Amino acid sequence: MRHSAIAIAIFSVLSTAQPAYANDTSTESDIETIEVTGRAQQFYLDSSTRVGTKTDSDIMLIPLSVQVLTHQLIADQAARDITDLYRSIAGVSEFSYSGITFRGFRDDANVFYDGVRGDPFSGFSVPQLFNVERVEVLKGPAAALYGGGEPGGMINYVSRQPTFNERRNVTVTGGNFSLAGASAEFTGGITDSVAYRFGAFYEAQDSFRNNADAENIELAGGALFVLGDSTQLTTTYDYIVQNLGGNRLRGVPVDDNGNFLVSRSYNANEKVDYQDLEALVLQANLQHDFSDNFTFNGTLRYLDNEREQAYHESRSWVDVNGDGVANIDDQTIRREYRKQYRANDELSLTLDFVYDFETAGIDHQFLFGGDYHNVETDYDYYRARYEADGVANLNIFTLNYGETDPSTYNLTNMNRDGLKRERASLYLQDKLQFSPEWALMLGARLDHFDEKSMDTDTQYSDTDISPRAGLIYTPSAATTVYLNLSQSFNPVDPADFENAGAEPLAPETGEQVELGIKQAWLNGRIMTTLAVYQIDKENLVINNPDYDEGVNDDVEPALINFGLVESNGAEFTLVGDVTDTISVTANYAYNDTLVVSGSTGNTYDGRRFANSPRHQAGFWARYDIAAIDSSFAMGVDYVSEQISLNGQRVKPFTVFDASWTTRWDDLLLSVNVKNLFDKVYAVSGFSERNGHFPGEPREVVVQLSYDF
Numbered sequence: 001m002r003h004s005a006i007a008i009a010i011f012s013v014l015s016t017a018q019p020a021y022a023n024d025t026s027t028e029s030d031i032e033t034i035e036v037t038g039r040a041q042q043f044y045l046d047s048s049t050r051v052g053t054k055t056d057s058d059i060m061l062i063p064l065s066v067q068v069l070t071h072q073l074i075a076d077q078a079a080r081d082i083t084d085l086y087r088s089i090a091g092v093s094e095f096s097y098s099g100i101t102f103r104g105f106r107d108d109a110n111v112f113y114d115g116v117r118g119d120p121f122s123g124f125s126v127p128q129l130f131n132v133e134r135v136e137v138l139k140g141p142a143a144a145l146y147g148g149g150e151p152g153g154m155i156n157y158v159s160r161q162p163t164f165n166e167r168r169n170v171t172v173t174g175g176n177f178s179l180a181g182a183s184a185e186f187t188g189g190i191t192d193s194v195a196y197r198f199g200a201f202y203e204a205q206d207s208f209r210n211n212a213d214a215e216n217i218e219l220a221g222g223a224l225f226v227l228g229d230s231t232q233l234t235t236t237y238d239y240i241v242q243n244l245g246g247n248r249l250r251g252v253p254v255d256d257n258g259n260f261l262v263s264r265s266y267n268a269n270e271k272v273d274y275q276d277l278e279a280l281v282l283q284a285n286l287q288h289d290f291s292d293n294f295t296f297n298g299t300l301r302y303l304d305n306e307r308e309q310a311y312h313e314s315r316s317w318v319d320v321n322g323d324g325v326a327n328i329d330d331q332t333i334r335r336e337y338r339k340q341y342r343a344n345d346e347l348s349l350t351l352d353f354v355y356d357f358e359t360a361g362i363d364h365q366f367l368f369g370g371d372y373h374n375v376e377t378d379y380d381y382y383r384a385r386y387e388a389d390g391v392a393n394l395n396i397f398t399l400n401y402g403e404t405d406p407s408t409y410n411l412t413n414m415n416r417d418g419l420k421r422e423r424a425s426l427y428l429q430d431k432l433q434f435s436p437e438w439a440l441m442l443g444a445r446l447d448h449f450d451e452k453s454m455d456t457d458t459q460y461s462d463t464d465i466s467p468r469a470g471l472i473y474t475p476s477a478a479t480t481v482y483l484n485l486s487q488s489f490n491p492v493d494p495a496d497f498e499n500a501g502a503e504p505l506a507p508e509t510g511e512q513v514e515l516g517i518k519q520a521w522l523n524g525r526i527m528t529t530l531a532v533y534q535i536d537k538e539n540l541v542i543n544n545p546d547y548d549e550g551v552n553d554d555v556e557p558a559l560i561n562f563g564l565v566e567s568n569g570a571e572f573t574l575v576g577d578v579t580d581t582i583s584v585t586a587n588y589a590y591n592d593t594l595v596v597s598g599s600t601g602n603t604y605d606g607r608r609f610a611n612s613p614r615h616q617a618g619f620w621a622r623y624d625i626a627a628i629d630s631s632f633a634m635g636v637d638y639v640s641e642q643i644s645l646n647g648q649r650v651k652p653f654t655v656f657d658a659s660w661t662t663r664w665d666d667l668l669l670s671v672n673v674k675n676l677f678d679k680v681y682a683v684s685g686f687s688e689r690n691g692h693f694p695g696e697p698r699e700v701v702v703q704l705s706y707d708f
Contacts, residue, residue: 043583044622045527045576046070050115051136051156053429053441054145054297054352054367060518063441063470063482065139065531067573073585074129076622076633076659078672078701080203081126082135082155087618087637089137090571090587091153094683095611096693097248098126101684102152103139103535104567104593104612110142110149112156113281116350117147117373118303120240120279123342124248125307130183130201131220131238133160139571140512140533141488144443144468145427147371151488151510151535152567159283161234162197162224164189171705179205179701181216195224197236208697210267211401212246222283230289238281240305247275248311251691253328253396254682258649261328262396264680264694268314268335270401279305293356303346310339310406314689315386318393331397333689337384337409342418348373363433367443370426377418379454384409417454419494424448429468439472453494464489464507478520486512496541496559506561510537526576526584535567565609567593581624589616608643611650611684615640620657630662644685650692653681668705675699 050056052064059066069088079085086092086100093101098121099108111119111127121127129135135157142154166188173181181203189195198221206213222236246269253261260266282302289295312335317326352369384391389411392404429443444467452459470484488510496505516531540563547556569591577583593609620635635657642650659672675698682692 043577044070044073044585045525046134047524047527049136051154052138052142052145053431054115054369055354055365055431060480060520060527061439061472061474063472063484063516065514065516065529065533065571067137067139067575069135069137071133073620074132074134075670076631076661077620077635077657078659078670078674078703079129080701081128083126084129084674085135087635088585088587088620090573090618091139091569091589091591091616092137093611093613093616093639093642094693096684096686097124101609101611101613102150103533103569104591104609105150105152105535105537105565106609106611107150107152110146110152110154112146112154113301114159114283114285114299115156116299116301116371117348118281118301118346120238120281120303120305121242121277122305122344123277123307124275124309125242125244125277127157128201128216128218128240128242130216130218131160131199132157134158139531140484140514140535141466141468141486141510143447143464143466143488144445144486145429147373147423147425147445147447147466148449148464148489148491148507150490151512151537159236159238160185160197160199160220161236162195162222163187164195164224168708169705170708171703173203173701173703175205175701176699177206177208179203179699181205193226197221197223207246207249208265209246209249209694210265210399211269211271211273212244212249212267214245215241215243217241232287234285234287236281236283236285238279238283240277240279240281242277244275244277246271246273248309249693250314251682251686251693253333253689253691254648254685255328256648258651258682258685258692260680260682260692260694264697266396266399266691268333268394268690269312270404270406272406273309273311275307275309275311277305277307279303295354297352297354299348299350301346301348301350303344303348306341306343308341310337312337312391312394312404314394316689331395333394333396334386335391335394336386337389337391337406337411339382339406339411341378341380343378345376346374365431365433367429368427370424372425373421373423375419375421377420377454379416379418381414381416382411383414384411415455419454420450420452421494422450437474439474441468441470441472443468447489449491451491451494456494458494460492460494460504462491462507464491478524480518482514482516482518484512484514486514488512492541505541505559506539508537508539508541510535512536521576522578526574526578528572528574530570530572532570533568537565537567538563540565562597564596565593566596567591581626582621583624584619584621586619586621587617590614591616610645611642613640613642613652628662629664630660633659633661639683642685644687644692646685646688648685648688648692650682650685653679653683653695655679655681655695666707668703668707670703670705672701672703673698674701 046068091103139153141151169185171183183201185199187197201218204215219239225233252266285299314333318332319326320330320332350371355366390409425447427445431441433439448463450461468486473481490508492505512535514533539561544560571589573587575585593612617638622633624631638654640652656676661670678698681695685692
């Protein structure tokens, strides 16, 4: 890998930054000692965020629906990747891999780290949480500050940072399916102006799916430099290796009522299949206060990631019994083999300025800034199809793995290549506080994007403006009513322009109207948010129904902009510390997403969206037992009926989880049981030939953590 030497050098330098205080010139009298006792006042409730506004804001005082999943909640649920947390996010359900359905719309790309673009797990990998301090979720279109994407919302991962608060921790993990892992994290001050962090993570586990396993390695850390009373620079690195055997995973075949036809352990992949990822992220963040009311925040992020995968894909039934019909009665699937390599080289720069001032009796919090994002992708794709190319068929009932050898396949180079993408933007936002009760937030972003497909050599440029407005009414310190109007856009894939003919394709656009009320209870211990919304998405890129390949190519394009999708929904969230011993997070979401006109590949019959449940509910509660320094927690996740891409029913499911945590001095033992009653269910549906994505069976995770 190109950056292996760089990664090793960085690791070597930063791993030496241990708290060897022989180099610390400060004296004991210079150090302020703070003793903290008891449980933190905010346990699951964190009411401060930058997501959605790019300013330090109280969630109660912004006209947006926002959720923050705290580090403590992540730890209590033993969440090791993002799929473990979906039950805690209102309006989000699993589509496939790390892809989600967000307020009715499929989305796998609206992912940010520390407020900027650059996802090291892009593709078919699932984001791991070892280096994540908390997860922030913004509901609805985010284009006014963050640029192109689907209108359902965005997820922002806040990375762990170096700090002067000294902490040294070692954790070991074990569980069923041969789960074994360990992690270590060290942070603290080196001098009175320099702090460090170093973390290392390793975990391996077999899958409940045949031929599949996972190995995750991560080295992460950085340094914090206090450059003066008004300036600090934070540099971080994150080196990731993810080796997934028997991937990429598809679903398990079902009947039309959603019943698995074979064991949920079924996998169309052979043991030699794999999906490997290696990524390096380097990031620098500079914060400077020009004055008490004028601040700057800038982030430079570099990402290099390489993904290689080889897997068998189910294509169709084989007419083995000779009755003239290829169906489940034949029990045999025809497969093709795909081998792919993709490398991303990404650079992003984000510059934000915030100026607080007053004019004509109105307080202003004025944000202005811009960002730049450049992506260059290399892509190679090889394929072998069916028995003619040496790929053996698979009997899904009497599994005949091992009868096929990819080294003997007749591979065809699909002549695929990557893309080049360059986007630049300017944005403005002003929050006007007219009185203690009334405020208005206005903003807009100008995006310019240049896209080029290396496959087709197709290139285009375009510009888009995304406005947003939000009205805030706070009749009391405990109540906020808000109304927002926001827009989104999603640039067209440059490869589609070759099939668009003379009429250029326009970006897909979305528009949302949302009304909500936020309420603080029990002197701020609990916060609830109730929101209702409507999202209209237009200019869908679809196949032209009037196009006939080889007949009217010269007069009709293969693809056109057409259609309108309407998403209507309501969401309720509750989070907080009810008492000193009880902490709760709960949510419910209703959504109905339909194609009003046109059709799209996200639906099975031109109307209802696939994997878009009408009802979802999640609950998690923790009870502390102070007398024995322990806690017990219980959770439940409910998702109503869904429909797959081919119209097959995905049955509703309810899954329960539980955990027990106890402490002895500096030792913390936690035991988490996921899918407590070993429910057999599917989280979502795919195609008929690939089936539904099965939920994980009962899993026991035991962690022993030592602080020293």
